[in-house]
Amino acid sequence: MRVDLSLYLVTDAELCRDAGLERTVMDAVEGGVSFVQLRDKHASDAEMIDQARRLKAALAGSGVPLVINDRLNVALQSGADGLHVGQSDTAVQEARAALGPEALIGLSINTLEQLHSAPISLLDYLGLGPVFATQSKHDHAAPLGFEGLAQLAAASPLPSVAIGGLKAEHAERVFQAGADGLAVISAICGQPDPCAAARAFLRPSR
Ligand SMILES: Cc1ncc(COP(=O)(O)OP(=O)(O)O)c(N)n1
Ligand SMILES: Cc1nc(C(=O)O)sc1CCOP(=O)(O)O
Numbered sequence: 001m002r003v004d005l006s007l008y009l010v011t012d013a014e015l016c017r018d019a020g021l022e023r024t025v026m027d028a029v030e031g032g033v034s035f036v037q038l039r040d041k042h043a044s045d046a047e048m049i050d051q052a053r054r055l056k057a058a059l060a061g062s063g064v065p066l067v068i069n070d071r072l073n074v075a076l077q078s079g080a081d082g083l084h085v086g087q088s089d090t091a092v093q094e095a096r097a098a099l100g101p102e103a104l105i106g107l108s109i110n111t112l113e114q115l116h117s118a119p120i121s122l123l124d125y126l127g128l129g130p131v132f133a134t135q136s137k138h139d140h141a142a143p144l145g146f147e148g149l150a151q152l153a154a155a156s157p158l159p160s161v162a163i164g165g166l167k168a169e170h171a172e173r174v175f176q177a178g179a180d181g182l183a184v185i186s187a188i189c190g191q192p193d194p195c196a197a198a199r200a201f202l203r204p205s206r
């Protein structure tokens, strides 16, 4: 399935604590977010299923898909649109078999070797990163910079979204590098006005 990755929000419940996760996501969607991933390393499965169901209901009619980070069981039980997995998470083959052909499945990529061994036909998109070092993922891999991002994007047979330390002012360079969008946590979650924070990505400064 073709996806709009242009502005991809990855959630962080801690950062969104003051405004609330749902409010933050919906404000960000109003500002132009095109894709949402529910990511929570601390919630129980039950809490995450509940959160995913609420978000899915809130997003109904918006055309914005919701995927779940890491947890296949949460994706299956919540009615989310799919799953995002990394290199050490559930295998893509297992995820596709469990979720079916309509689900959206994304895979994280940091090297050309990972890209060449990815089961491309089972995937909908790739997450390329980190572009820069980031506080939002403590175990992140070596930063790619825009040159590394461009190499991966050029080699990717699938739509790709860049991630890691990205701010609104990077949007133009990311698209020039060949990625189809930017995935962000801290540039939107925890910002005083998530709608304005999202809008800023749609108007790259020159
Ligand atoms: C869009 C997108 N790209 C990459 C990642 C990172 O996934 P992973 O390597 O599995 O790391 P965690 O997010 O699980 O810490 C992502 N979540 N989203
Ligand atoms: C979740 C995630 N994955 C990454 C990767 O490189 O695979 S970087 C990252 C964190 C992105 O957060 P921020 O926008 O705050 O930098």
Ligand SMILES: [Mg+2]
Pocket (backbone or CB within 6 Å): 069, 070, 084, 085, 086, 089
């Ligand atoms: Mg993961």
